[in-house]
Amino acid sequence: MNKQHYDFDRVISRGDKSGSYSIKWQSFEEKFPGYNIDTQNSLGMWIADMDFLCPPEVISAIKKRAEHGIYGYLAPIALEAFKKAAAGWFERRYDYKVPTDWMLFISGVVPSINAAIQEFSKPGDGIIIQNPVYYPFSNSIKNNGRIIRNNSLIEDKGSYTMNFENLENIAKKSDTKFFILCNPHNPVGRVWTKDELYQACQICLDNGVLVFSDEIHADFIMKDYHFSTAGKLSEEISQNLIISYAPSKTFNIAGLAASLIVVPNPKLRERLAKRMEANNYPDPNVFAPIAGEAAYLYGDNYVSELMEYVEHNFDFTVNFLRENLPSITMKKPEGTYLGWMDFRGTGLNSKEIYSLILEKAKVVVDLGDWFGSEGDGFIRINLACPKYIVIEALQRLKKAFQNL
Ligand SMILES: Cc1ncc(COP(=O)(O)O)c(C=O)c1O
Numbered sequence: 402m403n404k405q406h407y408d409f410d411r412v413i414s415r416g417d418k419s420g421s422y423s424i425k426w427q428s429f430e431e432k433f434p435g436y437n438i439d440t441q442n443s444l445g446m447w448i449a450d451m452d453f454l455c456p457p458e459v460i461s462a463i464k465k466r467a468e469h470g471i472y473g474y475l476a477p478i479a480l481e482a483f484k485k486a487a488a489g490w491f492e493r494r495y496d497y498k499v500p501t502d503w504m505l506f507i508s509g510v511v512p513s514i515n516a517a518i519q520e521f522s523k524p525g526d527g528i529i530i531q532n533p534v535y536y537p538f539s540n541s542i543k544n545n546g547r548i549i550r551n552n553s554l555i556e557d558k559g560s561y562t563m564n565f566e567n568l569e570n571i572a573k574k575s576d577t578k579f580f581i582l583c584n585p586h587n588p589v590g591r592v593w594t595k596d597e598l599y600q601a602c603q604i605c606l607d608n609g610v611l612v613f614s615d616e617i618h619a620d621f622i623m624k625d626y627h628f629s630t631a632g633k634l635s636e637e638i639s640q641n642l643i644i645s646y647a648p649s650k651t652f653n654i655a656g657l658a659a660s661l662i663v664v665p666n667p668k669l670r671e672r673l674a675k676r677m678e679a680n681n682y683p684d685p686n687v688f689a690p691i692a693g694e695a696a697y698l699y700g701d702n703y704v705s706e707l708m709e710y711v712e713h714n715f716d717f718t719v720n721f722l723r724e725n726l727p728s729i730t731m732k733k734p735e736g737t738y739l740g741w742m743d744f745r746g747t748g749l750n751s752k753e754i755y756s757l758i759l760e761k762a763k764v765v766v767d768l769g770d771w772f773g774s775e776g777d778g779f780i781r782i783n784l785a786c787p788k789y790i791v792i793e794a795l796q797r798l799k800k801a802f803q804n805l
Pocket residue numbers: 449508509510511512535583587615617618647649655660
């Protein structure tokens with residue numbers, strides 16, 4: 402590996418005594434009902450934030466603003482500078498030119514999904530998702546009284562593809578109004594190709610189904626893969642599209658609550674903006690836009706080195722499993738920092754698997770069945786952490802599973 406400028410090996414406490422109130426490392430028991438969890442001695446490898454410091458330029462920007470000492474209402478210009486920096490990032494990193502007036506600020510991607518569901522469908526309408534997928538999608542659909550139309554991904558020995566035939570059948574139903582696409586796809590780690598995206602988005606366009614493309618993981622792409630945004634597929638598709646981006650995952654600033662919705666179609670944008678206003682979503686906190694701006698202006702090198710580090714964690718994990726625990730498999734993801742680990746070869750049922758991981762190994766992960774029944778027998782493990790933690794987790798899994 403090349404010489405690093407960032408110390409991703411550094412283990413930084415986020416537990417009880419750190420004062421950081423990290424849900425990943427403390428007070429998470431209630432998320433795992435039915436399991437007896439030893440929080441103090443468990444490794445936090447579940448929810449999707451990283452155990453790395455964010456870029457130093459972001460920390461400096463926050464410190465500088467904090468030292469001002471007055472945290473009153475923000476002027477809109479604060480958002481303009483953030484959006485301008487984001488436009489630079491999208492162009493440099495995704496080769497996607499986005500005028501800043503296509504962008505809407507919102508505190509999070511999930512609130513933007515809720516607002517779009519409310520504005521562009523009505524109660525009882527069908528909304529397509531592709532399980533196994535980030536589970537708040539289902540919650541947003543159910544919480545808004547819409548119906549989940551699940552187009553399960555097709556799995557073949559740990560590789561996943563979209564079921565286009567079924568997608569078309571579902572999209573054709575007259576009350577299917579909305580499709581939530583996840584690219585890269587959390588938790589299976591697919592970085593959808595331009596062809597796959599085109600096919601899926603064209604089916605939706607042909608059948609009057611609006612596409613919401615959640616591209617929050619766009620910056621986590623392994624070296625052999627290329628990220629394509631849904632925004633560049635065709636002019637017609639872009640007019641039937643809402644995209645979400647955020648600096649939150651990329652630069653580890655999720656707690657600052659900043660994301661951007663890109664809506665190329667002015668009519669859709671106006672409707673969504675009005676809906677957000679009606680929902681009374683909060684203005685950004687004073688730190689969100691300056692942190693996002695600094696990240697998008699200065700974070701290129703950080704992301705490159707970060708991905709090299711994370712990719713190494715994945716290579717290490719895949720090899721470790723192959724050599725030490727052959728009944729547990731994991732295909733290296735094409736993107737994201739989330740591993741989708743397959744325990745079906747152990748012959749145990751999901752409850753037994755989860756209890757061995759959570760209670761015996763004391764490694765806290767996302768349980769596969771949270772992502773739909775397609776996730777039975779899997780877990781999602783977050784490898785955006787110092788290698789020391791990865792090694793410790795794998796040793797613990799080895800101890801818990803080796804005598805099966
Ligand atoms: C695919 C996906 N979308 C959205 C989010 C969350 O976004 P936010 O915290 O901005 O609501 C996550 C977080 O893990 C995610 O993986």
